[in-house]
Amino acid sequence: MPKSLLEQLSDIVANGRKQAERILESLETRQRVRLQTREVVLPARDSAAQDWVMAQKRAAHQEVFAPGQASLLGSAQATLGAAPGGDAPWMNRLIYGDNLLAMAALLAGDEHTPSLRGKVDLIYIDPPFDSKADYRTKVTLPGVELEQRPTVIEQFAYSDTWADGTASYLAMITPRLILMRELLADTGSIYVHLDWHVGHYVKLVMDEVFGRENFQNELIWKRTSARSDSETYNHIHDVIFFFSKSENLHFETQYGEYESSYLETAYRNIEEGTGRRYTLSDLMAAGVRNGSSGMPWRGIDPNLRGNHWKFQIARLDELDAAGRIAWPKKEGGIPRYKRYLDEMKGIPLQSIWSDINPVASQSMERIDYSTQKPSALLERVIASSCPASGVVADFNGGSGTTAAVAEKLGRRWITSDIGKPACMIMRKRMIDQESKPFYYQAIGDYQVEAAKTHFGKRDFRIGDLSQIVLSLYGALPLPPEANPQRNLGQITGVDLGGRRGSKTLVLADSPNKLTGAATLKKAIAQRDNLLGGWDRVVVLGWNFEPSIGETITALNDDRLEVLVIPPDLLDRLRKKGNSVEKLRGQVRFSSLQYLTLHPIEHTVRGSEETLTVRLKNYVLLSPEAINLDDANRAKLQAVANAEPLALIEYWAVDPDYDGQVFRSVWQDYRGNAANDADPLRVVTQAVLTVPAKHGPRRVCVRVVDVFGFEAEVATTVEVR
Template sequence: MSKSLLEQLPEIVAKGRQEAERILESLESRHRVVLQTREMVFPAKDVVQKDWLHRPDSAFDLPQSSLLPEIQPSLNPIKPWSNRLIYGDNLLAMAALLAGDEHTPSLRGKVDLIYIDPPFDSKADYRTKITLPGAELEQKPTVIEQFAYSDTWSDGTASYLAMIVPRLVLMRELLSDSGSIYVHLDWHVGHYVKIMMDAVFGKENFVNEVIWQAAIGDTSDKNKKFIKSHDAIYMYRKTTTSFIWNDVFQEYSDASEKLYSKSDEGGYYQMVSVDNPGGGGYIYDFGYGEKMPRNGYRMPKETALEWLKRGILQVEAGKVPRRKLYKSPDGVRCRDVWTDIRSLQGNETIGYATQKPVTLLERIISASSNNDSLVADFFGGSGTTAAVAEKLDRRWIATDLGKPACMVMRKRLIDQNAQPFLYQAIGDYQVESAKTALGRKFRVGDLSQIVLQLYGALPLSPEDNPGRNLGRIPEGKTLVLVDSPAKMTGLATLKKALALRDTLLGGWDKVVVLGWNFDPAIGHDLQALNDAQLDVLVIPPDLLDRLKKKSGLEKLRKEIRFSTLQYLTVKPIQRKASGEQEVLSIALDNYVLLSPDAINLDEANRAKLQQVINHEPLALIEYWAVDPNYDGTTFRSLWQDYRGNTENDGDALRCVNQAELSVPSKTGVRRVCVRAVDVFGFESEVVQEVV
């Protein structure tokens, strides 16, 4: 007989702790998880607004640890701090933050506030809407619904809890001794997660369960129960000794306002009891023939006499004394039931399914952090936490597993003219994810064998396939090569594949290369090779996450798609001297998207997408940016445009396709990098050497 969920809880906690302990033990090893800076984002809606472009070239040749010394104070007095947006599994991101590196010290014990809004175990699939220009002139905009993420778990709530426990353990390691954590959930799994939090943080460190009146649920007659209308937010502190707390206030309700009906020179007030509600109050007499409160006075006599002197306490013969309670200009101290924050204001909706309102995070961040405190959200979603932390002068970290979510956050921060921040990813992300999915002792060859099976290829014999990454299609003479998740698939891999096609086992008609990560120039390399018998396909980026959920390979084979590459082309960049400056003229040429079959769309939405691809492929660009002095390592987006920005033109559904940048003059060749992200979160870039 299988165990009930309640019976499984001790084992779930124990295994979660063990997983977290393995991660913590690995932090000192040379194979520890690290973060790679993909981009340094300098928010600017147009080239005119910012002066970053007009700094001397030397300003951009500094290492990332010292690039922003004047922007933000540091957690370490020697190394300045940069806010960061991190793409990837938050378990790996937290491991990297705990480990630290040569640029950033470990953040263990440095985070003052964590707010997370994890999946709710709702058994629902969430979708995002993407509005694109119509496929024909004068046509209404095309709206595409894209799968965002699935809130379903292979073993139900047990596997959900197995996911959350090791993450809570690492969050506790990151929290400062005066830090606190808020976990936002609802009825689906909140009560179970609270038990997990009691185990990780200690029941004695529970502070509040906040009830927030969120969106109203099903109000139809068929709903035979009380209507669901609230979420629960669990607040815990790191230690019992102290934690950051600033009083926050709510406006008085209409009913409360009416109680303050009297006024004097001190303002509006109401008369309230001085009875001690729990009994055992102070016993004394004023000598005016007044009656004693039933439970005694709630304040000592010294306080009562002071109030009497100031006219706050009213004492009359034959009556129980009462005191004036003045209406505060700040409002009433915040209770743990929040009905005054609406779910979302119309003008702040950005189309992300689980977006939370700014006012909700303003209250939490104001209460539990100070100026320059470090705030983190490891389920970043729509980016409300980062946006509010930025607004309130807090330092911040936001992570998310989804590329669309990271794009939403990046655009949102640029839109509010945030301070420069880092966009980072997990180093060797696929390798680290594979260790999580397949065990720490996995071998790359094991993963290659799985990929071959999912593609429908049979592995070659061991003597012809020592790396265990070669296979063949059962019918015909097609060779399949699976590249390592630890490598960038580029020109060298393509040449190796062509050589194997022509020589291995007497030769093959065709070779297919399956890759995880690609050199930015891969599209141009394919064009240059111009070989019709060479195919390069992308291994589904969410494959490892699917493997973590222990789905059967046969089921996965039916669900996943290997897709063609996406790449961007840019017209030759023009460079013109203008005094001490020079002007760069950059124009996008074309964008080739991954096959629509690879994207999680239904048939109707895939057809809409194909129309846009055929008619105006550049309309699929969500964001593009320029680094006029690319060093080959860290991209610095010193100019950018994105859909929804109307500073550069009046079209909210398209990016501009051309840009002119005025930059300090430079002798010799200038290396310019153009990076684009499409509406589905796929990146591509072009590097040009401009004479």
């Protein structure tokens, strides 16, 4: 007979602890997980109102944050404040990727970015908790609405989480809760937002991880009004479990408004002259005291009544002189304390929250994200449990409400999500809010980390991953003497021209590097010389240099093909029941997406230079790589053919690209009313006024399409 969930729980927690301990042990090794900064975002909603102070001070005040990566500078640093526990400037962060790896990277830190272990004041998470949810994404293009099924990497936190029901969910969340505890400051707290599906089980896990003694509250949020669509009682509330890391938690009581009926009865007294409402409360409390508060005052001995004064005698005199004591008209009556309504903060909030409505369909804050939580909910949580300028983290970022509210309330923030649509929504939301500059980061060497999870850290080698990629592409490995790195394979058969006996060399590049000009030139040389030469060469890459499109065009070699390895490949292998053999023939290696620009126009007037950047064309990553059915794929292809720039969701410009970190100082995105009233298209021209520069200027443009794929192009503007 299989074990019940309660019987499995001890093993689930024990295994979760072991997984978390392995991650914590790896933090001190050279193989620790790192974060790669994909973009430094300087929100600028309107191209006519740029803040160029940061750009002007970049060269003079440069600080290095990570190997080969430069931070924001000058006045920006002053506004952001110092990192917790150190003097390094703080940058808010939006992280794309598995939150387990994101937390490992934050705990590890590096020589330039200190570890955040014990530095986070508040964590709020709203993890997935409905196993039957439909996670399809609707993509609206001009004249067409597509329904995209999520990629496996985006479903990982959902479908795999439920592979064995609630037991799988608990196995997923346990090590993550342990790492969250490591991130929390001793005065920190965590709020975990759930519902009836798994809430009671997660509470048991949190008791083990944080300690039952640190359980503070089970908060009930009434998220919807009464309904009549159930045969029993309708579920109209969520639960939020509130734990602290220790008994020394930071907490500031929040207050709600009084109900009008209460005010009419409790504060019915109105003071003559001032019109102030007040109520009367007791000046005595039960129990005899020997000190000042037990002494007679104004002829009244509280001890004779078995009571004592609530204040010392001197304080009673002060209150009486200030008119704060109401004396009875009848002799022998007991005076009472006068409390004014305008001095009261309100009713201290209790554990049932019925005064916060969900995000309505017509709400101004609605951004069409299915699990969006109202800002008022996060305002309450953050105001209660995060000190001013403290650090708030949300590792299931979703619609970005936590980050948006933290920004509004002056707190520092970190948020992450495994879904590209969620990260795009959050990035747009923070830009629209005109937030302080922030990092958009990804897990460094994500494929390597996923492979380590699949193979086990001790046994994993890069060559193992290359062998899998070659096998899935249909290539046989070359002999070891000609293939020391185990990244070369061969295919013999019929070529594209119908010739039999053709030989194709296949090179699987490393996920540790950017595939660029050096790799392509080496592949061409190997094609022409290795083992007597080959008819053509195919290069399979994970990550690419921004100028890869220009490089391929410049090489002009029709016997060279460059393809993209599916970014979710390792997640597909990890999925229960999958294997290399099962996936062979099912994995599609796609052509590169790329962006082209019109020649950049620039004029110099005195100390300023004006740049006009215009988008020319965007070629989508092969539609075959997008999880669409045939009908939706045909619709997509029609839009791509007719209006390719309509596929762009977001684009940004760095007018001084250093070749390492993209700093976006101008952005536009679909729905940005500040630049364009068309919600389904971006503007295709950016006009930037920047400080004039002596010598060539490297301008880089990045686009993100509606499916989350990114492309960049960098071009040099020569000074005339």
